[in-house]
Amino acid sequence: MRIETENLSYVYSQSSKALAVHALSGVSLTIEEGDFFGIIGHTGSGKSTFVQHLNGLIKIGKNCGGIKIGEYDLADKKCDFKSLRAKVGMVFQYPEQQLFAETVREDVAFGLRNFNKDISEQEIESRVRESIELVGLNYDRIKNKSPFELSGGQKRRVAIAGVIVTRPEILVLDEPAAGLDPVGKREFLSLLKRLHKSFVRTIILVSHDMNIVSENCTRAAIFSGGKVLSVGTPKEIFSDHEKLKSLGLDVPVTAYLEKALKTVGIDTDSDLTVDGFIDAYLNQCAEVDE
Numbered sequence: 001m002r003i004e005t006e007n008l009s010y011v012y013s014q015s016s017k018a019l020a021v022h023a024l025s026g027v028s029l030t031i032e033e034g035d036f037f038g039i040i041g042h043t044g045s046g047k048s049t050f051v052q053h054l055n056g057l058i059k060i061g062k063n064c065g066g067i068k069i070g071e072y073d074l075a076d077k078k079c080d081f082k083s084l085r086a087k088v089g090m091v092f093q094y095p096e097q098q099l100f101a102e103t104v105r106e107d108v109a110f111g112l113r114n115f116n117k118d119i120s121e122q123e124i125e126s127r128v129r130e131s132i133e134l135v136g137l138n139y140d141r142i143k144n145k146s147p148f149e150l151s152g153g154q155k156r157r158v159a160i161a162g163v164i165v166t167r168p169e170i171l172v173l174d175e176p177a178a179g180l181d182p183v184g185k186r187e188f189l190s191l192l193k194r195l196h197k198s199f200v201r202t203i204i205l206v207s208h209d210m211n212i213v214s215e216n217c218t219r220a221a222i223f224s225g226g227k228v229l230s231v232g233t234p235k236e237i238f239s240d241h242e243k244l245k246s247l248g249l250d251v252p253v254t255a256y257l258e259k260a261l262k263t264v265g266i267d268t269d270s271d272l273t274v275d276g277f278i279d280a281y282l283n284q285c286a287e288v289d290e
Contacts, residue, residue, distance in 0.1 A: 001069050040206075059074075109124050
């Protein structure tokens with residue numbers, strides 16, 4: 001499903017002139033089906049408010065623009081938000097805090113039961129097992145455990161399983177790698193890539209980590225002051241170091257290395273992924289040797 005937002009605006013505490021905060025101001029952005037899309041911006045830039053509109057957690061106000069996701073018109077009061085939320089999964093920062101049920105099985109099954117009132121117990125069992133195993137956990141070992149008995153990493157995986165159990169076409173994640181060590185980050189991002197190759201057609205990732213964006217995203221958008229400043233590939237949006245610094249943002253380590261090498265006459269011109277940078281650098285070295 002394609003996502004199209006047009007002139008989207010949102011004001012917190014709109015009824016109070018003194019407290020009103022313009023979180024979004026005329027955001028127009030298209031995210032294509034199949035994108036692994038990054039959203040970056042400083043704290044308060046509007047990125048989290050934006051993604052909360054994508055499955056109706058925040059409703060579009062009157063004369064505040066529009067969003068269309070596939071056949072769903074989110075500005076239409078008759079929009080089937082329940083059906084939409086089964087197809088647009090949302091994972092918040094520290095998703096393990098979303099856990100609540102007595103057992104892992106029931107926690108993961110909750111969304112499935114909520115969105116599919118007529119689903120059979122047999123189908124629930126199959127789908128819950130599939131989701132738990134897809135996130136790298138042993139279903140038979142943990143299905144009857146309390147989710148609160150699990151390790152931090154296991155809790156996060158169970159929380160993700162509870163979102164993907166409905167097989168969403170779009171998965172939105174707001175700072176999902178927060179608090180993870182380097183190994184945990186690699187494992188988590190590997191999981192997202194597996195999901196992207198499976199039934200999740202589009203992934204939208206909000207992140208402060210520019211290395212995660214450059215390494216994993218096909219396209220990205222920079223938010224600032226409730227507006228979209230630029231959209232493009234990681235190579236394109238990370239090309240202007242000074243502009244990003246003025247916005248309080250960093251650049252990936254590969255972008256720093258490219259800039260440093262260019263000052264000594266080595267133009268790697270990579271896609272800013274680590275593998276792409278290494279390949280470009282080695283090719284440059286080989287040309288020099290020749």
